[in-house]
Amino acid sequence: MTKHSILKADHQVKVYLDIRCRAIYCLPMKRTLLLFTLVAAMLTLVSCGRNRSTATTIQWWQFWTDTGIKPTIQDMVREFEATHPHIKVELVDLTWAEGHDKIAIAFSSGSGPDVVELGSDWISEFSSSGHLSDMTLAVDSNRKDFLMWEPGMYKSQIYSFPWILGTRVLFMNRDLLFRAGFGPDFSPADWNELLNASQQIRKLGSDIYGFGSNAAEKHRLYKKFLPFLWANGGEILSAEGTSCLLDAPPAVAALEYYIELCKSGLTDTQRRLEDAFLDGKVGFVISGDWLLKRIEQEKPQLPFATGLIPGPRPNSTASFAGGEYLAINAASTHKEAALELIRFICSPENQLRFCRVNRTANPSSVKAASDSLFRSQPHFDTFIRQMEKSKSTPVHPRWVYIEAELEKGIENALYGDKTPREALTEAKTKIEALLAQ
Amino acid sequence: MRYPGKGRGWLLFSPWILTFLLFWLFPLIYSFVLSLTDYRLLSTETHSLGLANYGKLLSDPDFQSALKNSFIFVFGTIPFTTVISLGMALLLNNRFRGRSFFRAAYFMPSITAMVVMALIFSNLYSRGGYLYLLAQMAGLNPPANGFLLSQKTALPAIMAMDIWIASGYYMLLFLGGLQSIPLELYEASRIAGASRWQQFRYVTLPLLKPMTLFIIVINSIKSFQVFTEIFVMTKGGPLNATLTGVYFVYENGLRRFDFGYASAAAYIVFVIIAVASALQFKFLKTEWTA
Numbered sequence: 244m245t246k247h248s249i250l251k252a253d254h255q256v257k258v259y260l261d262i263r264c265r266a267i268y269c270l271p272m273k274r275t276l277l278l279f280t281l282v283a284a285m286l287t288l289v290s291c292g293r294n295r296s297t298a299t300t301i302q303w304w305q306f307w308t309d310t311g312i313k314p315t316i317q318d319m320v321r322e323f324e325a326t327h328p329h330i331k332v333e334l335v336d337l338t339w340a341e342g343h344d345k346i347a348i349a350f351s352s353g354s355g356p357d358v359v360e361l362g363s364d365w366i367s368e369f370s371s372s373g374h375l376s377d378m379t380l381a382v383d384s385n386r387k388d389f390l391m392w393e394p395g396m397y398k399s400q401i402y403s404f405p406w407i408l409g410t411r412v413l414f415m416n417r418d419l420l421f422r423a424g425f426g427p428d429f430s431p432a433d434w435n436e437l438l439n440a441s442q443q444i445r446k447l448g449s450d451i452y453g454f455g456s457n458a459a460e461k462h463r464l465y466k467k468f469l470p471f472l473w474a475n476g477g478e479i480l481s482a483e484g485t486s487c488l489l490d491a492p493p494a495v496a497a498l499e500y501y502i503e504l505c506k507s508g509l510t511d512t513q514r515r516l517e518d519a520f521l522d523g524k525v526g527f528v529i530s531g532d533w534l535l536k537r538i539e540q541e542k543p544q545l546p547f548a549t550g551l552i553p554g555p556r557p558n559s560t561a562s563f564a565g566g567e568y569l570a571i572n573a574a575s576t577h578k579e580a581a582l583e584l585i586r587f588i589c590s591p592e593n594q595l596r597f598c599r600v601n602r603t604a605n606p607s608s609v610k611a612a613s614d615s616l617f618r619s620q621p622h623f624d625t626f627i628r629q630m631e632k633s634k635s636t637p638v639h640p641r642w643v644y645i646e647a648e649l650e651k652g653i654e655n656a657l658y659g660d661k662t663p664r665e666a667l668t669e670a671k672t673k674i675e676a677l678l679a680q
Numbered sequence: 681m682r683y684p685g686k687g688r689g690w691l692l693f694s695p696w697i698l699t700f701l702l703f704w705l706f707p708l709i710y711s712f713v714l715s716l717t718d719y720r721l722l723s724t725e726t727h728s729l730g731l732a733n734y735g736k737l738l739s740d741p742d743f744q745s746a747l748k749n750s751f752i753f754v755f756g757t758i759p760f761t762t763v764i765s766l767g768m769a770l771l772l773n774n775r776f777r778g779r780s781f782f783r784a785a786y787f788m789p790s791i792t793a794m795v796v797m798a799l800i801f802s803n804l805y806s807r808g809g810y811l812y813l814l815a816q817m818a819g820l821n822p823p824a825n826g827f828l829l830s831q832k833t834a835l836p837a838i839m840a841m842d843i844w845i846a847s848g849y850y851m852l853l854f855l856g857g858l859q860s861i862p863l864e865l866y867e868a869s870r871i872a873g874a875s876r877w878q879q880f881r882y883v884t885l886p887l888l889k890p891m892t893l894f895i896i897v898i899n900s901i902k903s904f905q906v907f908t909e910i911f912v913m914t915k916g917g918p919l920n921a922t923l924t925g926v927y928f929v930y931e932n933g934l935r936r937f938d939f940g941y942a943s944a945a946a947y948i949v950f951v952i953i954a955v956a957s958a959l960q961f962k963f964l965k966t967e968w969t970a
Contacts, residue, residue: 344934347721347722347937348721350722351721351722368722368937369722372722372723372724373724374722450808458825458829458918459829459917459918459919460915460917461915461916461917462915509807510824510825510829511806511807511825511826511829512806512829515806643935643936644936651919654917654918654919655919658831658918658919660919
C-alpha cells in the first residue's frame with residue numbers, strides 16, 4: 244500500500260466513524276423522550292405489581308405445567324381466592340429440569356415463595372437446613388386424615404404437607420404369562436412364584452424377557468431394590484438413624500434374590516424397560532401410575548394386569564412411595580395464609596378432582612383414597628392397596644450421599660464385581676462413615 | 681469534525697466489561713475462595729478449611745476415576761479426531777461434483793444440539809439399536825445390555841460418538857487452513873519435482889501448523905470439559921466408568937450443593953487444562969519451527 248492510499252483509507256474510516264457516532268449520540272429528541280417514557284412506564288408497572296392492594300399476596304411455586312392439569316390448578320386457585328377474599332395467590336410454574344436448583348438458590352438467598360411444592364426426596368435437605376416452616380402444631384388435628392407424613396418430617400417435627408402421592412406396583416403381561424402356562428388370574432404371590440414365572444417367560448424366545456430390572460441408572464436403581472429389601476424385613480438405617488443395617492441377613496438375602504431375578508430379565512434403563520413392556524417383550528416391570536397413562540395413550544390393546552409387588556412370603560408386599568408435598572418457606576411473612584392455601588389444595592374434594600383429571604391413583608387424603616373413583620377404574624385399586632404397604636426412604640440431611648453409596652453397592656453386585664454380601668458390607672461401612680460426620 | 685470524548689467509548693464498551701467482571705472474573709475468583717471453605721448452598725454457617733478440600737479430593741477414589749476417565753477421553757479422542765478431520769479436509773479440498781454437499785453433510789453433526797445427538801446415540805447403542813445390531817452382525821459380540829450399560833464399553837462408546845460429531849467441525853477449520861496455503865508453493869514444488877506425498881509432507885503439513893495447534897488445543901479443552909454426553913447418556917455410570925472431571929463437579933456442586941468441594945474440584949480441572957494447553961503451545965511450536 245502506498246502512503247497515499249493509507250491516508251485515503253484513514254480519511255474514509257474517520258468519515259465513517261463520524262457518521263456512526265452522530266447516529267448514536269445525536270439521537271433525535273423525540274426518540275429520547277419515547278425511550279424515557281417507556282422506561283418510566285415499565286417502572287410504574289413493576290411497582291404496581293408489588294403492592295397492588297391491601298390483600299395479602301402469597302406466592303406458590305408448583306410443577307404442574309402440563310396443559311392437561313394446569314387449568315385445574317388455576318381453577319382451584321381461583322376458587323380459593325373467591326372463598327378467601329383477603330388472600331391473592333400468585334402462581335409460578337417450575338420445571339423438573341431446573342426447579343430444584345431454583346428452589347435451593349431462592350432459599351439460600353433468603354427469598355423464595357410462601358408455598359412451595361417439593362418432591363418427597365427433596366424435603367429433608369430443606370427441612371434439616373432450617374428453610375421450611377415447622378407446621379407440627381397447626382396440622383396436628385389432620386394427622387389421621389392424611390397418609391405418608393414421614394418424608395415431610397425431621398426430628399419428629401412436620402415440615403410439609405402430603406399432597407399427591409405415588410407408589411410402584413407390579414405390571415404383568417397377561418399374554419406372555421398365558422403362553423408360559425399361567426392362568427388368567429395368576430399374580431405372583433411370593434418371590435418364588437415371581438422368579439419361576441420370570442424364568443418360564445424367558446424360555447418363550449430369545450428376545451422375550453421375564454423381569455424388567457433397572458441397569459446402573461443413577462437415582463433410579465435403588466428405588467427398585469428397596470421393595471425387596473423392605474418386604475424381607477430389611478432396613479437401610481436403624482430406627483435412630485445412627486447405624487446402617489445393609490449388611491444384615493434380610494438385606495443380603497434380598498439383594499441375592501434381586502440379582503437372581505435379573506438373570507431371567509431384561510436389564511435396561513427405566514424408560515427403555517417401559518418401552519419393552521409396551522412392545523410385549525417383557526413379562527414384569529415395576530412402575531408407577533404414569534405407565535397406566537402411557538399404555539392408555541400408546542397401546543390400549545396391551546393385555547396387561549397389575550398386582551402387588553410380591554414379598555418373600557405371601558402377603559409380605561412392600562413398595563417404594565414418594566410424592567408431592569406442599570411446604571411453607573420459613574422466611575415467609577404470610578405463613579397463615581400459606582397454610583390456608585395448602586389446606587384448601589389438599590382437601591379431599593380437591594385431591595379427588597386432581598386425581599380424576601390427571602389420572603393419578605394415590606391421593607394423600609384417606610377420605611379421597613376411599614372414594615369410589617378408585618374402585619371404579621381398573622388398576623387404581625392396586626395402587627391404593629399397594630400404598631398401604633409402601634414406605635419412603637429415611638429422612639437424613641446427608642441422604643443424597645447415603646443414596647449414592649447404596650446404589651454403588653447394588654451396582655457392584657449387579658455387575659458381578661462383588662458378591663451381594665461384600666457389596667452391602669462395603670456400602671454399610673461407607674454409610675456409617677457418613678452418619679458419623 | 682468533533683468526536684465524542686473518550687469516556688463515551690468506555691460507556692459503549694461497558695456492557696461487555698461489566699458482564700465480564702460480574703459473570704466471569706468475579707465467579708472465577710470467588711469460587712477459589714469458596715474452594716477453601718465448607719460452603720454448602722443451604723447451610724447457614726461456613727467455615728474456612730484451608731486446603732483440606734484439595735487434600736480430600738486427591739484421596740477421593742471417585743475423583744481419581746473422574747480424572748482418569750477425563751484423560752482417557754482426551755488422549756483417546758484427539759488423535760482420531762485430528763487425523764480424521766484432516767483426512768476429510770484433504771479429500772474435500774479437491775474439486776469434484778457434490779463437494780459442497782459432502783462439506784455440509786460432514787459439518788451437520790456439529791451444529792445439531794448435543795442433547796439430541798446423545799439421545800439418538802443412546803438408542804443406537806442400546807440392545808436392539810442399529811449400532812448394536814451392526815456390531816452383532818460383524819461378529820463383535822457386544823455386551824448383553826448394550827454398550828452404555830457395560831463398564832468396559834460405555835466410555836469408548838461415548839468417545840466414538842464424540843469423534844464422529846467433532847470431526848466435521850475440525851474438518852471445516854482444516855479446510856480454512858488448506859485454502860489459505862498459496863497455490864504458488866504447490867506449483868513451485870511440482871516444478872522442483874516433488875511427489876504428491878512430498879508436497880503434503882513439506883508444504884501442506886508445515887503450513888497447517890498454526891491451525892493444527894489451534895485445533896489440538898481447543899479440542900483438548902473441549903474434551904476435558906466433556907459433560908452433556910455424560911449427563912444425557914450415562915450420568916457417570918455404570919460404576920463410575922464414565923465419570924469425568926466436569927461431571928464430578930456437577931454432581932457435587934449442583935446435586936449435593938457441596939459448593940466448597942465442587943469448587944476445589946473445578947479448580948483442579950482448571951489447572952490441569954491450563955497446564956496442558958501451555959505444554960501443547962510450547963511443544964508443538966518448538967518442534968515445528970525447528
